Amino acid sequence: MTLSFQISNLTPEDHPRTLEVWEASVRATHDFLDEETIRSLKPLVQDACLSSMPVYCIRDKSQTVIGFIGIDAPKIEALFIDPDWRGKGIGRQLVEYAINELEVELVDVNEQNEQALGFYQHLGFVVAHRSDVDGFGKPFPLLHLKLAE
Numbered sequence: 001m002t003l004s005f006q007i008s009n010l011t012p013e014d015h016p017r018t019l020e021v022w023e024a025s026v027r028a029t030h031d032f033l034d035e036e037t038i039r040s041l042k043p044l045v046q047d048a049c050l051s052s053m054p055v056y057c058i059r060d061k062s063q064t065v066i067g068f069i070g071i072d073a074p075k076i077e078a079l080f081i082d083p084d085w086r087g088k089g090i091g092r093q094l095v096e097y098a099i100n101e102l103e104v105e106l107v108d109v110n111e112q113n114e115q116a117l118g119f120y121q122h123l124g125f126v127v128a129h130r131s132d133v134d135g136f137g138k139p140f141p142l143l144h145l146k147l148a149e
Helices: 012-029 035-050 090-102 114-122
Strands: 007-009 055-059 065-072 075-081 106-110 125-131 142-147
Touching (some): 007 090, 012 055, 012 065, 012 075, 035 075, 075 090, 106 114, 106 125, 114 125, 114 142
Parallel strands (some): 075 106
Antiparallel strands (some): 055 065
């Protein structure tokens, strides 16, 4: 079932909950990351994403963040959905908002994250090229996707 939610700006007060969503989502989808790597990435997400770029979120009825997208136009830098809310159209709504309202046309995906790759391909992205390391220089290959013409 696809639901429609209001998209709003993330506030500093939302950061603790947003990090919880990030961690839960990573644990549900990034089975190639070990515990130490997840712990080491958490402060980088706080600094490199939540505090330094526009982040938009979707909240549930109680105004709790359940999904978010970080944008450094024209690129999606982060998209994470609370695992309890996956499959309900939240990711699609955030990506479509980024494409239509923020002129996004690029996104990087961990090569090992086949779910994310399939998700973005379903929304019209294609693989443009590949890197051997992620954005933090860690040995997790990235696929660089662009929106198909």
